[in-house]
Each structure stands twice: as C-alpha cells, then as structure tokens.
Amino acid sequence: MGKTIGIDLGTTNSCMAVLEGGEPTVIENAEGGRTTPSVVAFTESGERLVGTVAKRQAVTNPTNTVFSIKRFMGRKEAEVKEEESIVPYTVVAGPNGDARVEAGGKQYSPPEISAMILQKLKTDAEAYLGETVDSAVITVPAYFNDDQRQATKDAGKVAGLDVKRIINEPTAASLAYGLDKDTDQKILVFDLGGGTFDVSVLEIADGVFEVKSTSGDNHLGGDNFDKAIVDWLVKEFKASQGIDLAQDKMALQRLYEAAEKAKIELSTTQETQINLPFITADSSGPKHLDTRLTRAKMTELTGDLLKRVENPVRQALADAKDKGVTDVDHVVLVGGMTRMPAVQERVKELTGKEPHRGVNPDEVVAVGAAIQAGVLAGDVKDVLLLDVTPLTLGIETKGGVMTKLIERNTTIPTRKGEVFSTAEDNQPSVEIHVLQGEREMAQYNKSLGKFQLTGIPPAPRGIPQIEVGFDIDANGILNVTAKDLGTGKEQKIEIKAGSGLSEDEIKSMVTDAEAHAEDDRAQRELAEARNEAENAAYQAERQLVDLGDSVDSASKEQIEAAIKEVREVLESDDAAEIKARTEALQTAFHAVSQAMYEKAQAEQAEAGADGSPNGATDAPSEEEEEEEVVDAEVVDEGKS
Amino acid sequence: MSDEPRQQEAEEVEEVEVEAAEVQAAEAAPSTEAEAVEQDLGELQEKARERDEYLALAQRTQADFENYRKRVARDTAAAEGRGMARLAKELLPALDNLARALESDAPDPEGLRLVRSEFTAALERLGIEEFSPEGERFDPNLHEAMAQQPVDGAESGTVVEVYERGYRIDGNVLRPARVVVAQ
Numbered sequence: 001m002g003k004t005i006g007i008d009l010g011t012t013n014s015c016m017a018v019l020e021g022g023e024p025t026v027i028e029n030a031e032g033g034r035t036t037p038s039v040v041a042f043t044e045s046g047e048r049l050v051g052t053v054a055k056r057q058a059v060t061n062p063t064n065t066v067f068s069i070k071r072f073m074g075r076k077e078a079e080v081k082e083e084e085s086i087v088p089y090t091v092v093a094g095p096n097g098d099a100r101v102e103a104g105g106k107q108y109s110p111p112e113i114s115a116m117i118l119q120k121l122k123t124d125a126e127a128y129l130g131e132t133v134d135s136a137v138i139t140v141p142a143y144f145n146d147d148q149r150q151a152t153k154d155a156g157k158v159a160g161l162d163v164k165r166i167i168n169e170p171t172a173a174s175l176a177y178g179l180d181k182d183t184d185q186k187i188l189v190f191d192l193g194g195g196t197f198d199v200s201v202l203e204i205a206d207g208v209f210e211v212k213s214t215s216g217d218n219h220l221g222g223d224n225f226d227k228a229i230v231d232w233l234v235k236e237f238k239a240s241q242g243i244d245l246a247q248d249k250m251a252l253q254r255l256y257e258a259a260e261k262a263k264i265e266l267s268t269t270q271e272t273q274i275n276l277p278f279i280t281a282d283s284s285g286p287k288h289l290d291t292r293l294t295r296a297k298m299t300e301l302t303g304d305l306l307k308r309v310e311n312p313v314r315q316a317l318a319d320a321k322d323k324g325v326t327d328v329d330h331v332v333l334v335g336g337m338t339r340m341p342a343v344q345e346r347v348k349e350l351t352g353k354e355p356h357r358g359v360n361p362d363e364v365v366a367v368g369a370a371i372q373a374g375v376l377a378g379d380v381k382d383v384l385l386l387d388v389t390p391l392t393l394g395i396e397t398k399g400g401v402m403t404k405l406i407e408r409n410t411t412i413p414t415r416k417g418e419v420f421s422t423a424e425d426n427q428p429s430v431e432i433h434v435l436q437g438e439r440e441m442a443q444y445n446k447s448l449g450k451f452q453l454t455g456i457p458p459a460p461r462g463i464p465q466i467e468v469g470f471d472i473d474a475n476g477i478l479n480v481t482a483k484d485l486g487t488g489k490e491q492k493i494e495i496k497a498g499s500g501l502s503e504d505e506i507k508s509m510v511t512d513a514e515a516h517a518e519d520d521r522a523q524r525e526l527a528e529a530r531n532e533a534e535n536a537a538y539q540a541e542r543q544l545v546d547l548g549d550s551v552d553s554a555s556k557e558q559i560e561a562a563i564k565e566v567r568e569v570l571e572s573d574d575a576a577e578i579k580a581r582t583e584a585l586q587t588a589f590h591a592v593s594q595a596m597y598e599k600a601q602a603e604q605a606e607a608g609a610d611g612s613p614n615g616a617t618d619a620p621s622e623e624e625e626e627e628e629v630v631d632a633e634v635v636d637e638g639k640s
Numbered sequence: 641m642s643d644e645p646r647q648q649e650a651e652e653v654e655e656v657e658v659e660a661a662e663v664q665a666a667e668a669a670p671s672t673e674a675e676a677v678e679q680d681l682g683e684l685q686e687k688a689r690e691r692d693e694y695l696a697l698a699q700r701t702q703a704d705f706e707n708y709r710k711r712v713a714r715d716t717a718a719a720e721g722r723g724m725a726r727l728a729k730e731l732l733p734a735l736d737n738l739a740r741a742l743e744s745d746a747p748d749p750e751g752l753r754l755v756r757s758e759f760t761a762a763l764e765r766l767g768i769e770e771f772s773p774e775g776e777r778f779d780p781n782l783h784e785a786m787a788q789q790p791v792d793g794a795e796s797g798t799v800v801e802v803y804e805r806g807y808r809i810d811g812n813v814l815r816p817a818r819v820v821v822a823q
Contacts, residue, residue: 409710
C-alpha cells in the first residue's frame with residue numbers, strides 16, 4: 001500500500017505534505033520548491049509543462065498557458081464570463097455547458113488540467129519519498145459546491161490518485177493547529193493568498209467541523225499589494241528622473257521582485273532599502289533606483305487593500321451570528337500575506353483575538369490535509385502520540401554544576417547514559433543528585449531526589465567509572481541508576497511522573513533560565529575553571545612524586561611554585577586569573593616533560609648507535625619512540 | 641457447491657465429538673481442567689506481557705525517531721550556517737576590491753572587470769557557474785521569458801537578448817537566465 005499525502009490545490013500555487021512518523025512534512029517538488037505554481041502549458045512542439053517551467057514560458061505562449069484553473073472547476077461556462085475576460089487563454093462551453101479550456105489545439109475540462117498539476121505533484125512526491133503515492137486528501141474552499149467538489153475529486157482520479165477525502169481549506173488549517181482536539185470551539189479562518197481572499201467561520205463539535213459562514217473577495221491577494229508598491233516606485237522614479245519604468249518590461253520585473261522582497265522584509269523591520277542599480281538609462285547615462293520604504297508608508301500605500309479585507313470579515317461574523325455563533329474562540333491565518341503586520345493588526349481589531357502562529361501560512365493547509373490523510377490511513381495511533389520532557393534532566397557534578405543528560409523537549413520514552421568518576425582520592429561513595437531545570441548551576445534547579453552509591457574500592461580520583469543512566473518511560477516515570485563498572489554494584493531511584501510542576505511553573509523556569517543565562521554561564525565558567533585548576537595542580541603534584549629524581553631540583557621548584565600560585569586563587573571569583581595560572585602551570589610542566597623526553601631520546605639514540613649499526617634492528621627502537629610520543633600525549637591529557 | 645453443506649455437517653460432528661471428549665476428560669480428572677485453565681491463564685499473561693513489551697518497543701522506536709528528527713533538524717540548521725559562512729568567505733575579497741575601486745579617484749572599467757571575474761571565480765569554486773544563452777533556442781527549463789518581440793533575421797523561438805545571465809549550481813538551475821525571445 002502506498003502513502004496518502006495531503007494536497008492544497010491552490011488557485012495560484014499548490015503545496016503538498018505527508019505525515020512521517022506522526023509529524024507533517026512539506027514535500028519539495030523536483031525543482032526544490034515547497035510550493036508549485038498551479039500552471040499548465042502546452043508548447044508548440046506538443047510538450048506539456050507544469051509548474052515553474054510552465055510559468056517561465058508564459059509570455060511566449062500566453063494562449064496555451066493555463067493558470068487559475070481552480071476558478072473554472074465545476075462551473076458552467078455561462079457563470080464564469082468575468083473570469084473568462086481576465087485570462088489570456090480561451091474558455092468555451094462544453095457539451096453540457098461546462099466551462100472548458102482550449103489550449104494546445106485541444107479542449108480540456110478543468111478537472112483534466114487540475115489532474116496534470118496533481119500528476120506532477122504525485123510524481124515529485126514519489127521521487128521525494130521513494131515510494132508509491134496512491135491516494136490523497138485534497139482541500140477545496142469552504143464555499144465550493146457539490147459540482148466543484150466532484151470536479152476536484154475527478155481531477156484526483158484522472159491523476160491516478162484515490163481521493164480519500166475532500167476537506168475544506170479552513171478545516172485543514174484548523175487541523176494543522178490541532179484545534180480539533182477541543183470541543184465546542186468557534187474558529188475564524190482568514191485566508192489571504194496570492195490572488196484570492198477567503199474568510200470562514202467554523203464550529204467544532206465532537207471533532208466534527210461545521211462551516212457556519214463564508215465570505216471573501218475573489219480578486220484580492222498578495223499580487224495587489226505588490227502592485228501598490230510597484231506603482232509607488234514607478235511614480236517616485238518618474239517624478240525624480242522623468243522616466244516611466246512601467247514601459248520597460250525588465251525594469252518592471254525587477255521592481256516587482258524588489259517590491260515583494262521589501263514587503264516581506266517589512267514584516268519584521270520598520271524600514272527597508274530598495275536598491276536597484278542600473279534600472280534604466282537615458283542620454284545622460286545609467287540611472288539607479290535607490291529609495292527607502294517604511295512600514296508606515298507601505299501601510300499607507302496599501303490602505304485601500306487593507307480596507308477591502310474588513311467587510312468580508314464583518315460579513316462572515318454577522319452571518320455566523322445569525323446561526324448562533326456569537327463569539328469566536330480562535331483565529332487562524334492562512335496565506336503569505338497574513339505575515340504582514342498591518343494585516344495581522346486588522347484581523348486582531350476585527351475579531352478581538354490573537355491569531356494562532358507557528359505553522360508557515362503558505363503551507364498550513366497542506367499540513368492540515370496531511371494530518372487528515374494520516375488519520376484516514378490509520379497512521380495516527382493514540383498510544384504512539386508521545387510526550388516530551390518539558391525541562392532538562394541531569395545530575396549535580398563537581399563545583400555545583402548541573403550536567404545535563406536529557407535535554408528539554410526530548411520525546412519520551414528515552415534513555416541516556418554517561419560515565420562519571422570520583423572527585424577525591426579514595427572516595428568511598430558518590431552522591432547522585434537528580435535535577436530538573438534549565439539553569440547551569442545545580443542550586444537554581446529543582447531537586448528531584450538524591451541517592452548514594454557506596455562501596456567504591458579505594459582508588460585515585462578520576463579512576464573509578466560510575467555509569468549513570470537516565471530512563472524515562474512513556475508515562476514520564478524517571479528511573480536513575482548508578483553503577484560502579486568496576487564492582488558491578490548498582491543503586492537506583494524512581495521518580496514519579498509530573499514532578500508536580502504546572503505549565504506556568506515550567507514556563508517560568510524556562511524564562512528564568514533565559515533571564516539568567518549570562519550570570520549562569522559566568523558562574524559555570526568559574527566552577528569549571530576551578531575544577532580544571534584543582535585537577536591540574538593535583539596531577540602535577542602526583543607526577544612530581546612519580547617522576548622522583550628524574551626531574552632536576554630547579555624545575556621541581558618552579559613547578560611547585562606554579563602549583564602554589566594556582567591553589568592561591570582557587571577560591572577567588574576571577575575565572576580569568578584562575579585560567580591564566582592553570583595555563584602557566586601547564587606550560588611549566590610541558591617544558592619540564594619535554595626536556596625529559598628529549599634527554600631520554602638522546603640517550604636512546606646513543607644506545608641505538610652503539611648497539612645496532614644495521615638498519616633492520618633500528619626498526620624496533622623507532623617503534624619504541626613512537627610509543628613514547630603517545631605516552632607523552634596521554635600525560636598531557638592527564639594534566640590538562 | 642454441493643460439497644459445502646456436507647463439509648459443514650462433518651465439522652459439526654467433529655465439534656460434538658470434541659465437546660464429548662472434553663466432558664469426559666473433565667469428569668475423569670477435575671484437576672486437569674483446572675490445569676488447563678491455569679495454562680490458558682498463563683498463556684494469556686504471557687501474551688499480555690508480550691503486548692506490553694511490543695508497545696514499549698514501538699514507543700521507544702517512535703521516540704527515538706522523533707528525537708533523531710529533532711537532531712537532524714538541528715544538524716541541518718548548523719550545516720546551512722556553515723555553508724552560508726563558506727559562501728560569504730569566498731565573496732569577501734571581491735567585496736574588498738569593489739570598495740577599493742570606489743575609493744580610487746578615476747573610474748576604472750578594467751578594475752571593475754577584474755572585480756567581476758573575481759566574483760565569478762569565487763562562485764565557480766562553490767560549483768556555481770553562469771550562462772548566457774544568446775542565440776540559443778528558448779528553453780523554459782533554463783530560461784525565463786521576460787518578453788517576446790519580432791526581431792529581423794532572428795528565428796522565432798530563439799533568445800535574442802539576455803537581460804540577466806542564468807546560474808547553475810552543480811548542474812541544477814539556481815536562477816534561470818532572463819531573456820527576450822524572438823517572435
């Protein structure tokens with residue numbers, strides 16, 4: 001059995017997504033785009049082009065390039081006279097009065113054209129997923145009538161897809177935000193796309209969506225906003241340079257691209273620079289366009305368009321009210337234009353609700369369709385809807401530092417293990433202090449419990465290997481084990497799920513960590529610097545003892561002095577100073593060990609020259625040298 | 641078809657026999673019945689245990705997958721950042737020279753030409769090559785038609801002017817060439 005995908009078959013662009021392991025993923029087309037232009041072209045040579053490629057050749061082949069086919073789906077030719085007058089290709093009436101498209105010397109029904117788009121999406125999805133796609137959930141506007149829905153279903157069939165269900169676009173968008181989980185919710189979906197504007201009010205009862213009202217504007221979208229900016233740029237340029245850029249196709253194209261870019265940028269900034277060098281030229285030389293556009297100016301330029309969204313929203317709300325829906329609980333935004341802050345503000349004013357955010361508004365409908373597809377295919381099993389750990393889990397290590405084992409937002413069940421050691425010589429036991437939270441230092445995090453692992457045989461610090469394992473099951477119960485890998489001795493603790501933290505507490509712990517990030521980092525750095533300094537002093541001391549007389553007394557004194565200097569600052573709060581002195585100690589020790597090894601090598605070389613003049617017997621001594629080099633590295637590591 | 645009823649009858653007979661046998665067994669040794677129930681119970685418990693194990697396994701696998709996906713997303717973002725840094729680093733010297741060109745007093749087309757070739761060379765090192773299809777047949781896979789116009793002496797459907805060059809990255813179209821096509 002093949003995969004079931006979700007398809008948003010749009011007027012201007014189409015998008016597809018699939019549920020993978022319970023998560024929706026948008027499928028890229030063969031050209032690497034996340035959306036595909038809903039354009040089909042028939043070339044002179046009889047070739048059929050779909051998507052971006054069809055769009056690129058449109059100006060050379062306007063009468064055989066079909067776009068906006070969705071406007072003709074399931075419609076009678078007599079009903080679509082207005083649409084007909086806008087498109088450059090020919091629309092005729094079929095045998096039963098249905099609208100048909102004449103292109104490439106043939107007549108095509110709108111479902112046939114849509115099928116060509118779906119066919120490309122299907123092929124690209126199969127290439128992306130590496131498996132057969134044989135079925136789909138396809139979305140349609142909420143206002144589509146039975147004929148239009150049937151036409152869409154037919155298109156799927158022609159494309160070789162088993163259409164599992166036709167769902168409404170606003171329903172899909174609501175599914176993408178998981179709004180079907182709550183009962184008795186009223187949702188307003190505001191969909192401002194490339195060329196169409198739809199408003200719908202939905203009601204969910206027992207997981208079933210009901211469309212209460214729809215409204216909109218069939219010819220309002222992002223393109224209108226781009227045009228408003230381009231018109232302004234053309235006017236400005238004409239005023240300052242006396243040249244009409246609207247007459248120059250290439251310049252106009254560049255203006256449209258710059259306008260779209262500026263529009264997107266102004267979603268996040270207050271002001272943007274529009275910079276188009278060599279936009280045109282006259283007898284005096286090349287001319288550049290260099291201007292500034294503020295968010296306020298753009299809002300002013302698009303004021304009329306922004307006004308045009310108001311009435312449909314009011315209308316939809318009023319119609320819903322007649323059907324008993326007095327208040328909406330959620331607002332969902334669909335379509336790239338809803339990224340514009342002025343649009344969002346307008347929606348907020350009109351509905352009095354903060355819209356949902358997070359899912360890409362260009363992809364939200366396809367994502368919802370994929371979720372529906374997953375439900376129908378039985379991919380979504382409740383027992384496999386897993387939780388995440390809301391906060392990081394770890395243990396306290398030397399210096400009061402929290403060492404993280406399981407990061408927050410990790411899906412459970414999960415397990416993680418790490419090997420730790422002792423901090424002191426002959427340490428008989430270790431304390432495992434289990435912590436939860438985002439702060440760097442143990443004391444600021446929540447303590448979940450602690451236990452001792454005893455009976456560690458006497459050994460120098462750093463030698464015993466204590467494996468600490470964290471295991472959270474699907475119910476959130478945390479088991480922490482500590483095992484001495486030397487003796488096999490084990491100790492454990494079980495921590496019940498939930499740990500009694502409310503959502504607000506979790507949130508405040510996360511924001512707390514963010515607020516203290518700087519301080520915490522400094523504190524952790526200090527703790528780590530101290531640990532390292534302490535360790536370096538300890539190692540140096542031990543090695544001096546081990547090396548005994550092979551270190552000359554001058555070097556020995558020098559190192560002992562360096563150790564003393566390190567110990568002096570151990571309790572200070574100056575991480576930089578601690579680090580500097582640790583480094584000085586290490587450098588001093590390096591110099592000594594290097595001198596020692598050089599001496600040893602010289603002695604060995606002498607011995608080699610004496611004992612074995614022939615090349616063959618040299619080999620082992622070379623190997624020995626190599627081994628010593630490795631040893632030296634190990635010593636280095638031990639010190640640092 | 642005619643065989644079917646007979647077969648059914650045969651099955652029924654068998655069932656009766658089995659029941660009879662069970663009854664006999666139960667009468668003969670009540671302890672064996674208890675044993676049988678116990679055995680069933682044992683099997684059931686075994687099944688329940690297996691079920692729990694499989695569910696736990698499925699959950700662990702699912703969680704591993706989700707965590708893996710989160711890691712991949714993190715890694716991808718990091719790789720994207722590294723790729724961007726590499727691109728930027730390649731382009732910076734050319735940008736420096738562009739600044740030098742602007743600082744010099746006299747306009748110097750030769751210098752600007754050098755800066756441009758520095759840019760294209762940097763792009764080439766990253767696998768990006770430019771192409772200019774003037775005179776070639778229009779191909780929407782590589783070109784984007786900005787306009788179509790009648791041009792004397794040019795065959796219909798050929799590229800007569802390149803507004804903007806096209807770019808390929810590792811053989812794929814990064815940006816199509818923007819062209820005028822002869823009518």
